[in-house]
Structures are given as C-alpha cells and as structure tokens.
Amino acid sequence: MAKKVSGTEPMTFSGFKSVTKSQLIWRQLKRHQLGIIGGIILILLYGFAFFAEFIGPYSSDLQVRGKAFHPPTRLHFFDEDHNFSLQPFVYNYKLVDRVFKVYRPDPTVKYPLRFFVRGEKYKFLGLIPSHIHLFGTEGPGHIFLLGTDKFGRDVFTRLLFGARISLSVGLVGILISFSIGALIGGIAGYYGGVVDNVLMRVAEMIMAFPGFYLLLALRALLPTALPSTTVYLLIVFILSFIGWPGFARVIRGMFLSLREQEFSLAAKALGSTDLRIILRHILPNTMSFVIVAATLSVPGYILGESALSFLGLGIQEPQASWGNMLAAAMNTRVLVSFPWILLPGFLIFITILAFNFLGDALRDALEPRMRTSRRTFTG
Structure with a gap:
C-alpha cells in the first residue's frame, strides 16, 4: 500500500547532488572531442618549447x-x-x-x-x-x-626553440592587447558621452587601415639591425597596437548593457564607487567572452610574427622562429629537394587548428547562448 505524503512535508531527492559551474563547464568541454584534442596538442607544443x-x-x-x-x-x-x-x-x-x-x-x-x-x-x-x-x-x-x-x-632543435618565440608572441600579445582593449572599452562603455566618442573614434581610425599592411608599415619604420630581444618586444608591441581596437569595441558594448543591469544599479545605490562596480560586478561578467575571444585570437598573432619573420622584418638569424625558418622554403629547388624545410609551416597550421578547436569548445562551454543561436542558424 502506498504511503501518503503530507503536503507539509519537505520533498527530498535521493541520488542527486549539486554541480558547480566549473563542473558544468568541464562536462561540456569533455563532449567536444576536437576541443580536447586541440588542448592536448597545445599543451604538448608549449611543453616542448618550455624544455x-x-x-x-x-x-x-x-x-x-x-x-x-x-x-x-x-x-x-x-x-x-x-x-x-x-x-x-x-x-x-x-x-x-x-x-x-x-x-x-x-x-x-x-x-x-x-x-x-x-x-x-x-x-x-x-x-x-x-x-x-x-x-x-x-x-x-x-x-x-x-x-x-x-x-x-x-x-628538430630549431623547431623547439622557434616554438618558444612564435608561441609566446601569441600569449604575450593577447595579454597586452586585451588589457588595453578592456581598459579603453570599459571606460568608454561605462562613462559614455564625450569619452566614449573620442576613444571609439581613435579605435575606428586604427581599424580603418588593413591590419597586415599596417603591421608592415609600423615595422618598416623601425631599424632592422636590432638585437633579437628588442625585435621580439617590438613585434609584441606592434601586434598589440593593431589588435586592441576590435576587442575594445566589443567590451564597450558589454559595459553599456551591464551598467544598466539591476546588480550594477543596486551597487551604485548602496554607495559603491565606480571602480568597485567595474571590478566586482561588471568585469567578471565579461570574463567568459574574454577567455573565448583570447583563445580564438592567438592564431592571428602567431601568423603576424611568422609573416614578419618570413619577410625578414621579424626575428633575425641565427635566432630561430617558425617564420624565419620557413623563409628557406621560398627557393623552389630547396622546397622540392628538401621537403623537411616545410615543417615550420606544418606546425603553424597545426597550432592554428588546435587554437580554433579549443576556442570553439570554450565558446560552447562558456557561452551556451552562442551555441544555441549558432545551431538554430545552421539547422
């Protein structure tokens, strides 16, 4: 005979346990096989470069x-x-x-x-x-x-040392450009008005120039006979200068929306300073986008460094980078007779694929709304 349950008794659920947000993200990541493969490839590449x-x-x-x-x-x-x-x-x-x-x-x-x-x-x-x-x-x-x-x-040895240059340029460049973009975009979106207009017009002026030609022009203005460390820092600076405007525009739009949300207005009503509202309430809500966008943007920085080194404007011999190693393949006879000279290009291709696979997986895990809208569009 079934036991009666009083309407006042609390209902308990056995066999269920709470799941944290990080566990949900990891569960979603594990379903994306290409993303896991891309992450493993990147761990191996950075590990080989480190050692x-x-x-x-x-x-x-x-x-x-x-x-x-x-x-x-x-x-x-x-x-x-x-x-x-x-x-x-x-x-x-x-x-x-x-x-x-x-x-x-x-x-x-x-x-x-x-x-x-x-x-x-x-x-x-x-x-x-x-x-x-x-x-x-x-x-x-x-x-x-x-x-x-x-x-x-x-x-083989030069590929390892070249990976240290080419792979680190992407990470350092992204860190700098996204920091600048978050700062400028956040200020423009939060305060609006004249500040917003001035900062966004500057960003649009930079974005109006084709990125690759602006990259070449900025590098050509600087001396070519520079130490490798100086050239490395200059490449990172140039890539960061070109990369921040697009990110700043997106962050600005997110700040415009988040500053009008109830939690931001409530914090302001309780007397919180602008800096506290930005750091404690608005900026954390942009982190999922920042992580995804950074992962998907790293390949562009790697390609930028490789292109400059390939053309002789980046890392110079005898310092190794994937770009200047690939420059030897410009000779048709070398390319046909010694095909292993193309290996830096193969590694660049694999690295870009790995970052894109990992970026797609992070986007699906951190931004489920983007995943839903994409499936609706394609389906």
Missing part, C-alpha cells in the same frame, strides 16, 4: 660542417645482417653528391642512441646550468630526427 634546451640534442645555432641539408636520420633496430637490437642506433651518413646534397648511409659505422646523455652546456631558461640532454649519440655520430638546414643546423 627546448633539454629535449633538443644540440643548441639552436650549432652548425655541423659537411651536413648541410642532411636528410632525417632513421632509427634502426636491425643491422645489415638482420640482427635485432633492443637499443636503437643510427648509421653514419656519407655525402656522395656535394652539388645536390645526396647522402647515403654507411652500414659499417653505427652509433647507439642514448638517453640523458652529456652534450653541449646550456642554461635552462637562461638560469640553471646543465649539460644533460634527453637523447643523443655517443662519439662523433649525429642524430638529426628532422634533418638539417642549409647551414647544417638540426631542424
């Missing part, structure tokens, strides 16, 4: 004489007599054609692959001295996992 000195078997500017355009070195587990070895090894390569850079492996000379080997001295992040590398060969042998460039420098 570049340790992972790379050589320094980025080490030139090995007689090894220009050396092909990628193959790892072997079987020797010429088909004897199996648990420890991989590499053969020595002989240059048989100096004009066309043709190499042939010499099975009579082999070098075992070692892990945590002693190599060139370096300072990890410029601070901690060490000479231990993740892998390498003993004796006079060399291992070039991804071949060498025209100067006999290891492409």
Whole structure:
C-alpha cells in the first residue's frame, strides 16, 4: 500500500547532488572531442618549447660542417645482417653528391642512441646550468630526427626553440592587447558621452587601415639591425597596437548593457564607487567572452610574427622562429629537394587548428547562448 505524503512535508531527492559551474563547464568541454584534442596538442607544443634546451640534442645555432641539408636520420633496430637490437642506433651518413646534397648511409659505422646523455652546456631558461640532454649519440655520430638546414643546423632543435618565440608572441600579445582593449572599452562603455566618442573614434581610425599592411608599415619604420630581444618586444608591441581596437569595441558594448543591469544599479545605490562596480560586478561578467575571444585570437598573432619573420622584418638569424625558418622554403629547388624545410609551416597550421578547436569548445562551454543561436542558424 502506498504511503501518503503530507503536503507539509519537505520533498527530498535521493541520488542527486549539486554541480558547480566549473563542473558544468568541464562536462561540456569533455563532449567536444576536437576541443580536447586541440588542448592536448597545445599543451604538448608549449611543453616542448618550455624544455627546448633539454629535449633538443644540440643548441639552436650549432652548425655541423659537411651536413648541410642532411636528410632525417632513421632509427634502426636491425643491422645489415638482420640482427635485432633492443637499443636503437643510427648509421653514419656519407655525402656522395656535394652539388645536390645526396647522402647515403654507411652500414659499417653505427652509433647507439642514448638517453640523458652529456652534450653541449646550456642554461635552462637562461638560469640553471646543465649539460644533460634527453637523447643523443655517443662519439662523433649525429642524430638529426628532422634533418638539417642549409647551414647544417638540426631542424628538430630549431623547431623547439622557434616554438618558444612564435608561441609566446601569441600569449604575450593577447595579454597586452586585451588589457588595453578592456581598459579603453570599459571606460568608454561605462562613462559614455564625450569619452566614449573620442576613444571609439581613435579605435575606428586604427581599424580603418588593413591590419597586415599596417603591421608592415609600423615595422618598416623601425631599424632592422636590432638585437633579437628588442625585435621580439617590438613585434609584441606592434601586434598589440593593431589588435586592441576590435576587442575594445566589443567590451564597450558589454559595459553599456551591464551598467544598466539591476546588480550594477543596486551597487551604485548602496554607495559603491565606480571602480568597485567595474571590478566586482561588471568585469567578471565579461570574463567568459574574454577567455573565448583570447583563445580564438592567438592564431592571428602567431601568423603576424611568422609573416614578419618570413619577410625578414621579424626575428633575425641565427635566432630561430617558425617564420624565419620557413623563409628557406621560398627557393623552389630547396622546397622540392628538401621537403623537411616545410615543417615550420606544418606546425603553424597545426597550432592554428588546435587554437580554433579549443576556442570553439570554450565558446560552447562558456557561452551556451552562442551555441544555441549558432545551431538554430545552421539547422
């Protein structure tokens, strides 16, 4: 017989538990497989870039004489007599054609692959001295996992150091431009009036110029013979200067709307200062948009740095960046004969895809209204 439930008794729900907002966001992110893949790729790329000195078997500017355009070195587990070895090894390569850079492996000379080997001295992040590398060969042998460039420098090592430049430009540039955009857009949207008109007209003037040509013009105004650190900072500044206006306009619109919401008006009625209202009530409500927009904007900054370095206006040799490494592929003969020179372009492509996948996933998780409207439009 069913038990009667009094109307005054509180109803309890067994088997249910409250879920926090962060848990809901993570649950939504896990459903976006491409976003998870993009996030994993970015973690790996930034991890490899961070530990570049340790992972790379050589320094980025080490030139090995007689090894220009050396092909990628193959790892072997079987020797010429088909004897199996648990420890991989590499053969020595002989240059048989100096004009066309043709190499042939010499099975009579082999070098075992070692892990945590002693190599060139370096300072990890410029601070901690060490000479231990993740892998390498003993004796006079060399291992070039991804071949060498025209100067006999290891492409794999230079890709690691180039990633440190190209990937960090995106993060630092976004941090600066979004900070400027949030400040200017927030002031314009919150106070309105003359302040709004002046700041937005300045932003529109910058946006009126094509971004890439403005980027080239600003860089061309500065000397080319500058230290790499100075060039890096200049590139970050130029990219940030070009990038903040669009973000400021969006933040301005959000502030115009949020300042009229009940929580903002209530805080003002209770005597809160403008700064407190902006920092405690309005700005937190824009963070989901900021995170999504920043993730989707990073590829543009990476492409900007790569384009400048590709054209010889960015990071200069011997400092490695993906852009100046890709500049070697402008020669048709090099491109056809030594296709591994294109690897920086492949990494740029993969990085941009990863950021876009992650940005889409964050947008779906943090901005469900945008997800709903997009599905309605496409469906």
